[in-house]
Amino acid sequence: MRFLNLASLLVVLALLLPMSPVHAADDAWSQAQALELWQRDEWRKLVHYKPGSWPGRWKSQSDDPRFFLAADGASDPRAELRATLEAFAAPGAAGDQHAQCRFVARLAWLRRELALGELPQPDCAEYREFRALVQATRAVLVFPSYYLNSPSSMFGHTLLRLDSGVADGGAEYLSFAANFGALVNPDDNGLFYAFRGLTGGYRGQFSVDQYYKKIREYNHDENRDIWEYPLNLSEEETGRLIEHLWELRHINFAYYFFDENCSYRILELLEVARPGLDLTGDFPVTAIPIDTVRAVQQAGLIDGKHFRPSQGTVLRQRLDRLPPELHPLVTRLGAEPGLLDEPELRALSPGLRASLIDAAYKYLRYTQTSAERDPEIAQRSFQLLQSLQEHAADLVPAPADPADSPDRSHGSRRLSLGAWREERQDYLTLGLRMSLHSLQENRAGFPAGAQINIGNLDLRIEDDGELDIQRLDLVDILSLSPRDRFFKPLSWAVTTGVERQWAGGREHRVAQVNGGVGATRALWADHRVYGLFTGRLEHNHGFADPLQPAVGARGGLLLGGGTLTAAWEAGVEQFANGQLRTRVDLQNNLQLSRNQALHLELLWRDQSPDDTLAVGLRYQYYY
Template sequence: MKIQLPAYLFFITLLLLTPYAKAEHQTLEEFSNNKQWQKLLHIKSDNHSFITSPHFWLSGTNNRNTLSELKATIKAFKQPVTKNQSNDQHAQCQFPARYQLIKKHIDIAQHGTFKDISCDKYQKWRKQLNINSLSLVFASGYMSNPASMYGHLFLKLNSANSNSNLLDSSINYGAIVPNSENPIVYVLKGIFGGYDAGFSDKQFYRHHHNYSDIELRDLWEYKLNLSQFDVDLISNHIWELLGVKFDYYFIDENCAFHIAKLLELVLDEQLISDNSLWVMPSSVAKQLTNHNYQQSLLVTDIKYIPSNESILHNFFKQLTQSQKHVAQILVENNFDFSNDDYQNLIIKDKQIIIEVLLQYLGVMQVKDKDNQTLLNFKQKLLKQRFILPLGKSLNFKNNKQNLAGHLGMPPSKFSVGVSNSDTHSYGTIGFRMNYFDHLSFGSKNKFTNVEMLDLKLAISDHALKIKKLDVIDIASLYTVPKLWQDTFSDAWAVTVGFEQINNECLNCGVYFAQGHLGKSYLVNESTLIYSLLGAKAFVGYQDKISLSAQFGFITTLNKKLKSKLEFSYRDNHNLAELSNTKLNFELNYHFAPDWELRLNYEKQQSNLIGINLNYFWDF
């Protein structure tokens, strides 16, 4: 039996099954309101732009009108190259991303004749890079630079030509800071404004060398699943942004924010709100991993790139006790390879020890780059290595401790609780802008405290009182000591804020700033003992300075429990209201993702017991 369908059904079926060759054309008014066009112009929610460079705007309008800019762009694209300009100065060569989108969404034939311009510099740049995919790279926090304590983000442009990812190009966003800038001015301008900022392109090996080899920071590469059209669009837009200036603000309009905005060009939903009060690199990385792109996950792979120091300690943990012993003998005896302990080893053990010691000296040279003795030691090691057979004896063994940058607790915190002292009880509510403290789970920096705007309010007699406000509270109680040389690690802490001078008074507030230096000892992977000496200055209350000493330990009891015990003594002879001694114990129970329960006991003249429920979140 032969079935014959009406002819019109055939054409309807063909129409439904045939993919559209191009997007439906839009009018100028429609496209000026297109989200992608507005993203190309970096338009804020208030219709102003994040970009401050006048040359970026072809319309020259002060209010950055999107329709006026679209009309001016189309007009500039139609113009022939004049005698007084090179092809590379033409609008098509300056704004290839605009050209790409306009040709896709607008019927340009209705607006005159367009002649494609040959753009030598742009085409050379694209040909050299030959970008076929993009990656987001997260660099771990760097305690030696206030602007890098929270980590850093940049883009990696993956090339189809490259045999090594080190030869790929990368795009960085940062403040334009004078080389000899005063550190205090640097911090103030970074927070309150005063610096221009912009994008710059460098080969990835330069960032890898700076972050992994010099600053000894771990990297995580997030491979992004984007179509070639969108890879080209972002790449073209990067070309448009090189040399363009923005305002820089460390807390919100920072590297994480503008890298996110660059990626949002090809995403349907925002990674970060334009109105976010603060933006953390870890938050952007987390949003990426939760994001979908064309019905698939946006992030297809996460690659861990350990720093030289992480590699060293990974290698060190692979050594047997006898290998560690021989390595220590070599270090203590200026790498004298004639000793019997070394000579009696089998070849494999010699290879392993030499490889670890070469890694060790590489890290030591970063910390003391002008030390000629270290260079001589390295030459000794290399000569000894050349005697041994070829081949790599150790490989980096990845483990669950190398958590990617987006994992861990969100940075911001709300808390509610109750406190009870010897004389009265009160409720508490709290807020912390960011980031983590000594007892946080999932922190990338063990035994480190990085907190900003940590506020705790007491609810007493139907009134709110400030119990404490830490504007900044930064402490690094453990920096990895030199293997085979140092038993103790350097430790330091700085806090600036407002507090009540004792537990019995909620109307005895005082501003303060304190700093401490000391040493710590790592008992095992879970427990640290520390001792600090320092001073605390009180402002607004007799303007006195007290000397202080602190001794304490921090330990991880299991996957859900951490505790801290600290004893401190202060020379408070000018402040009778302050006790000379203070004992503080804190227990953290991480009972659910983004939630924890904290118990606190404090002894200072009187007893204070408190319990707080903390909820962690981010934008």
């Protein structure tokens, strides 16, 4: 009897006393095994696992050993889960380096799925400080628009804004930004930078910083418009996102311009925030930022949009309120604010006078973009600001957000089917372009005068069924921003790839790289005229010496008329071997819908002693 009482007492004590850490970890692992928890989608996304080279194999997209607790955790979800449970049960003396402090999102998820019991309580001071600073309850997807002067940003960019409460009326300046970017050596030249970015030669990391710094970087320094898309994540989902963001601090990922880039990593964060989402699965080859915005939109996460214009856009908006004959007064007033007392300006209506002062003030602000503070200009700005405050009641309200936001543009990829006739020969073309936009295409949602084509392939099918390459553009970029008294950008172009050229009476495939620099002027409405001086290096077996340089010029018209747009261009090139090449290319585009178009092209080429004329009609589908 006494023995039974003692045994019962021991059982009761065992139930009342907490399990040792070792027993707690063993018990948790037994539960996890019963549930096969390592096969759950939530676990795979927390550790960024993707299917490996063989069926049933997995590999994390992070190659940083600090992100794993098992020796083979990068490729074994089961081993990483077991090591995580064991690390959570380890003594808490490690403080901020304890697994519970480093992997707070893993811990929160495992607590929901398992009965972990009493675990050690390490002092996570760094995480507490981080959460005290980033007390966000909502998230906003941010898209800074296309920036042609940087290879990594010419397709745009995405990041997240983290708000505490509803951020409006300027409160968003106090928010935080979560951004993924490449760790770039500032000494890398442009070619090396592009090569390493294309081949994964850079490491990428997440960072969290004040959002106002991103506004300054994109809106002011780089003169890029920003589109902000509020997300309908709950407070709990936003908290889960921030927890995982903490886990990823200082963790390295491979960075690739076209797929595993800023936008792809943002999608991974959203997948962790809302379990069940599959956003990254739609981007096995490329992750163009605006395509990822559309993917988030199609998943039902976006709840509205807001436009934050760059300083250049703000100035253009102010100039549009003024008659063209008053534009010279804007620069004069910026140089001499005292001109406001002149009879010529006093005679203006109150509204026109207020708009003129506003434009002059915005012009001075624009001229100081990325420049050191000039005390004299600061004094003039202050004088104009004082005058603007006196005329505040007469100011015209700010214009509404543009209707053509980037998410409403045509799809980034393009398929095409064309029928051509050239030199009494008929053939078909099949085309695939990986990204993004040509001058003559539907311009809604794109910067006017910007062309960004990467990976554009046209195959040619002869009437006898023979298949050949018609054209391959690896890179084809053209920037035609107009110059005037306020804006003075250079227009420029760079193209490299394979194309067909006539020489010696027959057509040859040639490899070439060419570029140019010049200027563009606005005409009326959305029409532009441009001219560039060009240089070219071509490898052509139709020449006696195949490798030949050339200099030349090109110029043309951009015509925009709603659903009908056109890009007409003429060019001439003089090669070192005496070959003179002239061409006229008339491209016309009829928009059938947002993602469908008919394209008519007439191409005349005079490559002495022969000239040729090609006419083609092409159906284009964007996706």
